[in-house]
Amino acid sequence: MRIPAVESRSPRDWAVDVVAFLLAVGFTALAYVDGVERRLDPAVLAVDAILGGLGCLGVWLRRRLPVGFAAPVIAFSVFSSAASGVALLALFTVAVHRRFAVVGLVTAGFAAASVGSVVVRPDVPLPTWPLAALGVVCVAAVLATGMFVRARRQLAGSLREQARRADLERVAQARSQERKRIAREMHDVLAHRMSLVSLHAGALELRPDAPAAEIARAAGVIRDSAHQALEDLREVIGVLRAEVDCDDDAPERPQPTLADLPALAEESRRAGTRVRLVSRVADPASVPPAIGRGAYRIVQEGLTNARKYAPGAEVSVSVHGGRGDGVTVEIRNPWPSDTEETAIPGAGSGIIGLAERAELAGGRLEHGHTSAGDFRLWAWLPWQP
DSSP: OOOOOOOOOOHHHHHHHHHHHHHHHHHHHHHHHHHHHTTOOHHHHHHHHHHHHHHHHHGGGTTTOHHHHHHHHHHHHHHOHHHHHHHHHHHHHHHHHSOHHHHHHHHHHHHHHHHHHHHHOTTSOOOOHHHHHHHHHHHHHHHHHHHHHHHHHHHHHHHHHHHHHHHHHHHHHHHHHHHHHHHHHHHHHHHHHHHHHHHHHHHHHHOTTSOHHHHHHHHHHHHHHHHHHHHHHHHHHHHHHSOOOTTOOOOOOOOOOGGGHHHHHHHHHHTTOEEEEEEEESSGGGSOHHHHHHHHHHHHHHHHHHHHHSTTOEEEEEEEEETTTEEEEEEEEEOOOTTOOOSSOOOSOHHHHHHHHHHHTTOEEEEEEOTTSEEEEEEEEOOOO
């Protein structure tokens, strides 16, 4: 038979085992003293004491082998009154560590041993009905207490397992959210950069005879945008390769804020987009970073879409708000005609990502065709007072 591995015992387990051992020694001592007072045969007393002592030593194995401890102790109780008290500890141990069917078999063996003790040892008097009833009550109390302890331990273990699973789910959800955030950032940044590259490359293709200064300027924009896109892509890939840890305190690259909107508009102007930026934000420096970054990304996506679907059209960007009123962003550009085509491909997921970003921040986003014939992208982000 394979012996289970030794389990480490906590200080509480050691204390319980010491108490159980002292109780077993106490039962053995009381039984021995009772035998001496009844002037039993010395050989019977010796056998009684030896079997009781073996049962006491077996107490230290009760956690590893509950049934293996109970079976010999119950067998000893047929010949040893001292072992009968230890057998009650064995019943309690089996009730704590084993299922109900095993407990029932061990209890039946204990009852058979109690009857066999009266038959084998003529010096053991027949119990009266009150004593027999008291013995049954004691055995029932021991079994009930053991099964209660078992049920309580199972409940505690189930709660710990649920807490562990909940913690794993929380970590997995946090990692998933972090990866979704990275995907949104990758779309917002790379789509903007690559639209600039595509626009200038298309202009060079259509005007191979353009002045050298204009070609040099377009090539410079393509080089800078491609370089920045590669840097952004390298950063994203590095994060995705690593395990995303919510408690990671590694510094991140500075994120854009509302203060970077003029630079973003100027970058689009250099790409050939006519941008009219109006920013009326009270105390921009105090805008929460998440709100400022969200507003920046919305404007960035709006300018990217304008370059894709309405190239050459004027884009109106309005940003206003204040503490307690929130930040409102509105981008307008003429609705592209059905015959107008663009060489810049689009995945169609930018607006969806912006809507998710606004919703996560507690705001809302609207977009669509206006009665004036413009395409309007509007968003509101909360700014708590």
